[in-house]
Amino acid sequence: MGTRYVGARIARNEDPALLRGRGLFVDDVRLPGMVHAAVLRSPHARARIHGVDTRRARAVPGVLAVYTHADLGRLGAPLPKLIPHPSLIHHKTQCPLASDAVRYVGEPVALVVAESRYLAEDACDLIEVAYEPLPAVASVEEAVRPGSPLVHEDIGTNVCARYTQQTGDVDDAFARAPHRFRERFVVDRGAACPMETRGVVASWDARTGLLEVWDSTQAPIPIRNGLAAMFGLLQHNVRVVAPDVGGGFGAKIMMFYPEEVLVPWAAMRLGRPVKWIEDRRESMVAMNQEREQIHDAEIAADGDGRILGVRTVFLYDSGAYIPYGLIVPIVASTTLPGPYRVPSYRCEFAAVFTNKTTVSPYRGAGRPHGVFVMERLLDRVARELGLDRAEVRRRNLIQPDQFPYDVGLIYQDNAPLRYDSGNYPLCLERALDLIDYAAWPARKQAARSEGRYVGCGVACYVEGTGIGPYEGCRITVEPSGKVVVATGVGTQGQGHMTSLAQIAADALGVTPRDVSVHTGDTALFNWGTGTFASRAATVAGNAVALAAQAVRERARRVAATLLEAPVEEIELAGGKASVRGVPARAVSLGELAVAANPLRFAMPADWDGPGLEAVRYFTPPQGAFSNGVHACIVEVDPETGMLSFHRYVVVHDCGRVINPTILEGQIHGGVAQGLGGAFWEKLAYDEQAQPLSTTFMDYLLPTAAEVPALEVAHVETPSPLNPLGIKGAGEAGVIPVAAAVAQAIEDALEPFGAHIAEAPLSPSRLRQLIAEGRRTP
């Protein structure tokens, strides 16, 4: 065998183009005759619409069309309901354009198409909508209060689902437990804020009957399938391309956002290519959001701090509609027990409509909430029982010999929640070593004596990744000897052009530079679901491994014929096939590709078809479970409420590592978003559900100045669930940050007795909590 690339820290194949500004993002798609769309959005959180007068807008020179709900016909129906669940009684989705009511600020009311975006936006200002504003539901707590206004009047309630999962006899455990502690935790809304906002370009060719759509989406194939169904076209005649995508983080996996239907429809009606690019202000109200949950949680423990039971009742804010079903609250419910032995557990939630932007998974997708609740409860146990925080965790961790470990719940993939592998104590000890936890009490004391408030936080988590149903891949060796990998999963910056190339390169004896990975174009691969739930590397990666293995076997058979040697003696390395022990008897992969596609004569039956090509699918039996520990040291300035991070350590286990550089990039980005969710980023709404933080002046993304240098270490416990032994890592970085930071802040502010039960915080909120603290130092 030649060099092994899986596991190697190699530079990314995609970077030369991206760093030179030669990427192709949706806004880079410019077609002849292209016109531009703008969306008129509701300024009201809740209102009736008594009429829409578009006459003045239509009269503007350069305006091609102004569409309202009345123009849409059949297409005006509510958009598809994704992921139904038996407990989801009221699965409400929005119409592409509002008909007689609007339910959140930002809901689309009309679409204008004009020769330029400027004209389209000016024309939006001339549309007169007769709104009758109504009182809005601004919070989940308000939504469940008797007599609250109703987001959807026809269903007579704001609660669209109630769901309970339970394992063990939790009430009995609480009844017998010597210690019980109760807390209320609030996690507020945040936004994914990908660098590239959403965008769609659509072009319709009436001669060929081909609809082409460039869409900044995480799921081009489901979008293609849906558009074909809605427009009555053959799937074969709809091509959806997710070209370079500047971040998605879950917010771009909605099938469908209204604009994804409206823009192709307008292009077909007008016979002109249409472009719509979401501006940042729109994005802050019209791209799905996440995170709002209020937990009433309780833990029962014995005198040694061992967990006897946990129960939580929580409200989940779905926003105005619930297209994505119950995925987020189910993930929160099932992530909560984490790496700990929780002998009895009950989690019940109500999913609630409010007059705010729709919620769907955003990086973490419920996991940060579950971890925040569990870790804060363990901190409470440690404090009340006078135990060390790390020791409480150590005593409760699932041990390496307990895998596979059945948690006793049903996960988001509808399969039993069963941890496949891991070494949780090793990860914890390594993190404690790295942060020098043993020396912490002395260092804390030293800081105190200097009048400084420094705290340490340690939080553990388990991340469900790599769920099914399947992904696939077609690998073709071209006559040039270059290898083409085509797969259905798109890429939004995760480095698939490199990590998938590494997997193929190892099987075929070439370098990753010789492997050209094509993702996100439905014309190149027909089957797939999408890039979400930290699944692309695991599910598509193993499909690549299987296809590459098949191509390798065919290459060896063709080489055996050409080199007149037994198949068993053929080796692939350095871009060539050769006879073992006789390197001179060799033929290049390109020559094999040519030979495998003869123009005349009979083909050997054992070649099993023409060319060096194979298609394979990988269908995991269930998700694979990554895990990790974050530890940080934070200094708080009680005068200003500001934080400064002295250290931030991540120990992470996602099975076999394909490329450490890419993995660390994922973790760095995740921690940055986690810090946002812990301290900076808060989507504020006023009491009439008007969004108040729709610019980066008010919605504070952490910058290079706020994100500390990260120290990342890997533990590799292979997954037994797939041939490569890998697990996902996409969401890992974000998950325990709020929990670790809250613990560190509480530790730092111990002299004040400040109690942290919410995320995100902010400097002013922290000062308030210091003032509300039980003590003065």
Place this chain on the structure above:
Amino acid sequence: MKLDGTNTLAAPIETVWTTLNDPEALRRCTPGLQELKEVGPDTYQATLTIGIAAVKGTYSGTLRITDKQPPRHYRIALEGSGGAGFMKGEGSVDLEPQGNGTLLRWSGDVQVGGLIAGVGQRMLGGVGKMLIGQFFKCLEQRLGSGT
């Protein structure tokens, strides 16, 4: 958002009352007012251009004066919308003699929505106070500097 304040005007209460009910005075003194058309008794159609933070918007809507108790009190209701969103406000004006002049107390509750709420909310209190301040300053000038 609730706002309130007081102003002392150097004119007798009757003069202040008359000025406050004079469409011409309102037209001159309301900052950003483009148009004020009397469409009924104590009911006006107004077009206003106001800039808050990065958002400058033109709003058209109606202004109503109700609950008139000359010369001491009236209520004012305002409703407008435009490309930058909508605003809706309600307030009261109370006058009482103070020496040779008049003490004017005002209070209001303003609700904004759409773009202006999302972008300009932080500035809204300050800008609102400033605009109302400009209004009364102008009124003072019209009433003459009697102090």
